[in-house]
């Protein structure tokens with residue numbers, strides 16, 4: 001099992017939507033998928049469980065951090081969620097416990113590693129201890145951004161902040177790979193176009209590219225939010241709604257490309 005953290009410090013940029021919709025795509029490829037909801041808001045778990053697309057494991061994310069023996073038994077489930085609970089919010093208040101949380105997390109992940117091919121961690125919009133723990137156990141990071149004014153500042157923090165990807169790689173997890181940045185909720189406004197040019201100039205090499213070498217991006221489409229609200233894959237919503245079908249036609253190549261890149265790394269034992 002390889003682990004992908006979906007993280008940007010900024011709130012509301014689509015981390016959870018990307019986690020869930022990517023999870024459906026990986027499931028459609030028949031990988032055994034585990035999603036860990038690390039955000040006490042619990043949005044990823046709620047969305048994946050709402051329409052019973054995934055099954056909740058008995059342990060919670062908080063127990064995985066706080067208890068070294070959280071995994072008693074892993075049932076034979078191909079699409080599982082480890083749910084967030086309100087006590088997750090207490091993790092950042094205990095910085096002195098970092099080593100213990102880290103050890104517990106790693107031990108518990110080791111217990112589920114043969115049951116799943118890929119683990120996605122939906123991170124909270126912060127750079128607190130929870131994110132530090134996720135980035136320390138993860139193999140890969142993927143960062144959705146929004147092309148608004150603070151996008152650039154957000155990327156700088158995500159990459160180079162005191163708890164940014166580069167620092168974690170240096171200090172705690174040398175094998176952490178940055179899969180890249182994916183602009184989300186993209187609209188053809190002058191502001192977004194200007195910001196995109198700026199992102200390209202300053203951070204072009206961090207953008208996830210399609211096969212032709214063009215940056216991936218996800219358009220703002222209300223069907224994506226609707227699919228998330230219903231707790232289903234956009235593909236599934238597209239079977240009954242034309243707008244969702246069109247949105248899926250646009251989104252699908254992006255998610256398939258991310259899945260290609262991720263699983264190529266996984267299959268080659270990155």
Ligand SMILES: Nc1ncnc2c1ncn2[C@@H]1O[C@H](COP(=O)(O)OP(=O)(O)OP(=O)(O)O)[C@@H](O)[C@H]1O
Pocket residue numbers: 010011012013014015016017018039041043123124125184185186218219220221222223224225226228229
């Ligand atoms: N491309 C998109 N087009 C339209 N709506 C989207 C898109 N991506 C995400 N959304 C919606 O925008 C809202 C915020 O997205 P989401 O919850 O995934 O962001 P987040 O980064 O996880 O937020 P938080 O930081 O609070 O965890 C949700 O209602 C989601 O369904």
Ligand SMILES: [Mg+2]
Pocket residue numbers: 015016017039043044122123124
């Ligand atoms: Mg979220």
